[in-house]
Amino acid sequence: MAKSKDNTTEEQILIAAKNIFQSKGMDGARMQEIADEAGINKAMLHYYYKTKQLLFEAVFKSAFSLLAPELNKILNDDSSIENKVKNFTSNYISFILKHPYLPNFIIQELNRNPDFILKIQENTTLLNIEKFKSQVELEVSKGILKPIKGEQLFINILALNIFPFVAKPLIKAFTKEDDKGFKQIMEQRKTEVSEFITQAIKQY
Amino acid sequence: MAKSKDNTTEEQILIAAKNIFQSKGMDGARMQEIADEAGINKAMLHYYYKTKQLLFEAVFKSAFSLLAPELNKILNDDSSIENKVKNFTSNYISFILKHPYLPNFIIQELNRNPDFILKIQENTTLLNIEKFKSQVELEVSKGILKPIKGEQLFINILALNIFPFVAKPLIKAFTKEDDKGFKQIMEQRKTEVSEFITQAIKQY
DNA sequence: ATCTTTATTAACCAAATGGTTAAACCAAAT
DNA sequence: ATTTGGTTTAACCATTTGGTTAATAAAGAT
Numbered sequence: 001m002a003k004s005k006d007n008t009t010e011e012q013i014l015i016a017a018k019n020i021f022q023s024k025g026m027d028g029a030r031m032q033e034i035a036d037e038a039g040i041n042k043a044m045l046h047y048y049y050k051t052k053q054l055l056f057e058a059v060f061k062s063a064f065s066l067l068a069p070e071l072n073k074i075l076n077d078d079s080s081i082e083n084k085v086k087n088f089t090s091n092y093i094s095f096i097l098k099h100p101y102l103p104n105f106i107i108q109e110l111n112r113n114p115d116f117i118l119k120i121q122e123n124t125t126l127l128n129i130e131k132f133k134s135q136v137e138l139e140v141s142k143g144i145l146k147p148i149k150g151e152q153l154f155i156n157i158l159a160l161n162i163f164p165f166v167a168k169p170l171i172k173a174f175t176k177e178d179d180k181g182f183k184q185i186m187e188q189r190k191t192e193v194s195e196f197i198t199q200a201i202k203q204y
Numbered sequence: 205m206a207k208s209k210d211n212t213t214e215e216q217i218l219i220a221a222k223n224i225f226q227s228k229g230m231d232g233a234r235m236q237e238i239a240d241e242a243g244i245n246k247a248m249l250h251y252y253y254k255t256k257q258l259l260f261e262a263v264f265k266s267a268f269s270l271l272a273p274e275l276n277k278i279l280n281d282d283s284s285i286e287n288k289v290k291n292f293t294s295n296y297i298s299f300i301l302k303h304p305y306l307p308n309f310i311i312q313e314l315n316r317n318p319d320f321i322l323k324i325q326e327n328t329t330l331l332n333i334e335k336f337k338s339q340v341e342l343e344v345s346k347g348i349l350k351p352i353k354g355e356q357l358f359i360n361i362l363a364l365n366i367f368p369f370v371a372k373p374l375i376k377a378f379t380k381e382d383d384k385g386f387k388q389i390m391e392q393r394k395t396e397v398s399e400f401i402t403q404a405i406k407q408y
Numbered sequence: 409a410t411c412t413t414t415a416t417t418a419a420c421c422a423a424a425t426g427g428t429t430a431a432a433c434c435a436a437a438t
Numbered sequence: 439a440t441t442t443g444g445t446t447t448a449a450c451c452a453t454t455t456g457g458t459t460a461a462t463a464a465a466g467a468t
Binding site: 024025027028104106107108110111112114116117118121127128129146148149151152154155156158159160162163164166167168169170171172173174175185188189192193196197199200201 | 228229231232308310311312314315316318320321322325331332333350352353355356358359360362363364366367368370371372373374375376377378379389392393396397400401403404405
């Protein structure tokens, strides 16, 4: 399916594992299926990645380090909150439309194994909300924003941007849309969501 | 763990299956583990529910019919949009704090098998958004609400209410809170979220 | 009391699954 | 040409897993 002769075997395995793990999860994935997807022998998986668990962790870390910088854009950028919200929503939705399995995969697996995020945060100082919080506090005190706590605002921003992709089957069901219609609704959200948030928090 | 002598064997199985399936998912759950949790022989699972798949479906349907009425409160109630938002957020968050595994379970399994929602919608006419849409349209035309589409507003309401529970490990990570702290943040949201939405959509 | 149906168990089974091994292959170094 | 090192494969293995079966126990019906 996703073979490219340019890549090394080790890379092909990672790509195949990504495809299978992201759509079926750790428990649903089969080593044989990953081997088939990569077009190689199952023993190669263990040759390069030792165990299923380690292969999975490689995939997860790779997925997480794809997502984390996106989130950091809103946490560690210097422009105004309003500006960041605008940029983030548009960028993030484009980003996820390119990686549709990503948010669900990460959320699902973090729930399966909550300790996992600790391992990852050890290495990288990803996801530090402190700067964002003090920025919100400042803009609230200046009267630019209505009173709101930084954590709550950040949760709201994530929720409005990420949730629709995680709940895609549910949304498709009650809107009675197919994949194309769903994508259109998401495209609309690139501007709708930032307007929604801005109206909610901006002091006029 | 969760045995109660009042229930019939069949009910005990369903309770046990609920516990295991909701925390581990279909693929991660083991029939033996469910039997142990119910305190009975594994053969009994098949005696009452035939296969793992059917047992799972019983659990899923039961979970879904617990959640669906909550969602319908906001779709098929007669009060104003603003009022419904206020009631829904508060009620829904209380509801989920009592059933913490529920949203994640449903979302995870719907993603694993998107056709599943079709089976469910055949029987019950759950999740019909039409009334809500026309109500939003009406209030927008009257100048009560700022221009917004019904679907988008409904997605936003769901997102703000459901997402935090689905993304709990992520939220705990960047807020550096434990379970208690997380719960407090959720309690705050009972009012915060409806204020946030109201400010976003209400025309002043 | 006896028959009949339903409930429950221990033992068993075949298939699937993650992982191993020993041999073959192949490119680069000697 | 031969050795050496990493790479790849087919066959194999032990364990797990969903599911079955045959025998037993309990409960209702006659």
